[in-house]
Amino acid sequence: MFLSHPPQATQPTHYYTVNFSPRSSPRPHSYSIAFYNPSPTSATGAKTSNNNHLIQSLCKEGNLKQALRVLSQEPSPSQQTYELLILCCGRRSSLSDALRVHRHILDNGSDQDPFLATKLIGMYSDLGSVDYARTVFDKTRKRTIYVWNALFRALTLAGHGDEVLGLYWKMSRIGVESDRFTYTYVLKACVTSECTGEHLAKGKEIHAHLTRRGYDSHVYIMTTLLDMYARFGCVDYARNVFDGMPVRNVVSWSAMIACYAKNGKGFEALRTFGEMMTETKDSSPNSVTMVSVLQACASLAALEQGRLIHGYILRRGLDSILPVTSALVTMYGRCGRLEVGQRVFDRMRERDVVSWNSLISSYGVHGYGRKAIQIFEEMLANGASPTPVTFVSVLGACSHEGLVEEGKRLFESMWRDHGIKPQVEHYACMVDLLGRANKLEEAAKMVQEMRSEPGPKVWGSLLGSCRIHGNVELAERASRRLFALEPKNAGNYVLLADIYAEAQMWDKVKKVKKLLEYRGLQKLPGRCWMEVRRRMYSFVSVDEFNPLMEQIHALLVKLAEEMKEKGYVPQTKGVLYDLETEEKERIVLGHSEKLALAFGLINTAKGEPIRITKNLRLCEDCHLFTKFISKFMDKEILVRDVNRFHRFKNGVCSCGDYW
Secondary structure (H helix, E strand, O other), X not given: OEEEOOOOOOOOEEEEEEEEOOOOOOOOEEEEEEEEOOOOEOOOOOEOOOHHHHHHHHHHOOOHHHHHHHHOOOOOOOHHHHHHHHHHHHHHOOHHHHHHHHHHHHHHOOOOOHHHHHHHHHHHHHOOOHHHHHHHHHHOOOOOHHHHHHXXXXXXXXXXXXXXXXXXXXXXXXOOOOOHHHHHHHHHHOOOOOOOHHHHHHHHHHHHHHHHOOOOOOHHHHHHHHHHHHHOOOHHHHHHHHHOOOOOOHHHHHHHHHHHHHOOOHHHHHHHHHHHHHHOOOOOOOHHHHXXXXXXXXXXXXXXXXXXXXXXXXXXOOOOOHHHHHHHHHHHHHOOOHHHHHHHHXXXXXXXXXXXXXXXXHHHHOOOHHHHHHHHHHHHHOOOOOOHHHHHHHHHHXXXXXXXXXXXXXXXXXXXXXXXXXXXXXXXXXXXXXXXOOOHHHHHHHHHOOOOOOHHHHHHHHHHHHHHHOOHHHHXXXXXXXXXXOOOOHHHHHHHHHHHHHOOOHHHHHHHHHXXXXXXXXXXXXXXXXXXXXXXXXXXXXXXXXXXXXXXHXXXXXXXXXXXXXXXXXXXXXXXXXXXXXXXXXXXXXXXXXXXXXXXXXXXXXXXOEEEEXXXXXXXXXXXXXHHHHHHOOOOEEEEOOOOEEEEEOOEEOOOOOO
């Protein structure tokens, strides 16, 4: 390569002709580049030489190697030259070249320029080298808010939330004023680490800081704040933030909908989406919005709502976006239309691991473990690499079908074949798999041999298995650990009381109930949802607020009497009271599943399936009752409980009584 200079221009414009002579071409290629810069200066303030413009041009074209060669001949690189070199290193993902540029800045004496320090920190962050970013920050003496923000961003993206929060308090103490970017990064830092009560308290304190400084009207900051509360499960706090926003955009609406969808409030998510459609004129829902809405439909098994959303997605042309199509696969699977989800998957032009995970999970929740394994193997054959979520899905599928040996094989392959270290969620799946198969001792041994603290998920899986098989001794051991780890989780106490009740250990049932009362805890009420003619209905056990309750109750009493004549025997061993049999039967007859089932029988046409979603595990009596109804009323009934799908038809459940 050589440089030639044309005659001096009459205007203060600099021309350079760059000639390249590649080996494959007998003649050189040349082109001219013009720049206008009346008084170019270097990073130190001196006038620049013409090489600065050439370096900048090469960087803009992505020719980093050639730019670095010219840099070695430039004695006074300008601030803009260094900036473009830094940006080019980030775009080219070249750490070695980044270190070379950084060394040149140090040798040139420009390392104390706060602007360049900010750019260097951002570059190292983009290259995944957070240690170098820290070094730049530590050696920069004049730290503007932009330098602080650059490090906050780098550390937050790298998952070092606690470090960001510590530096934020330090920055506040020395009097550096935060700006809107600062608050965005530190709020995100609150949820990059493990979401604990301490992090929530810090988030609330930051909320107070930004309110005092007048940033509570900034839509982007408030949306980030809303998302922070959502990730902590503080839905009411998030809603208060949303309601207080003077201006809302599609991002803030989407964040509120996602908050509801991810915190088990599908009703509220769909209602908020409806509000968004009627209140916003200038902006339409985007792909992020639609993913959250589909998640809400899936959580409620709201098939008709989901179909309407699918139509909207097709009209808007959003069906080519991978997260949207993956959410469609999940939605149809969770609404009991597995075959439609499969068709959506088959029509996808491209698939990522999330798409495969959606299909594997859908088959798993329906209890088709072998099919889920088959899809997992197809995924590997198609060159997709599994993620930790993939193994949670496929191990869960094995658990629902009792595929113990297959599950063990998959668990062992995680690290051996895919380099994925099993996490707490995977151990919880294995404990559940072994426990459901009545291999409780093996499950307990796996828990004991874990190198890290098993945590609530693992102990909860073990306690749930003890509930299925009535193992009191092991249940007491698991519950002691759970009471220490989750003292405010009422579900653990109720599960132990269920086990005692089935064992007729009424004194211990009373002790557990007293402990619940002493700690101010209440049992989570059983709740069911169902969709009839595109409207969602909710039922709570012994729900006195439903205007159809009298009609529903009368129908249930009649059905129970008829079913008894056909062999139905109410299963009352899970009732936590030492009562007469007749009173126990009355209690189980008021379960939310039966209320929803009776409502469905009243309000659905002949041949139309009934779809019910349940927030807890389906109890033995409701399972048996529904089997009888499906046979003698000739009705297909789909019930999705907290664990899996149950498809009742002609007196048989798809779970094979294994749940």
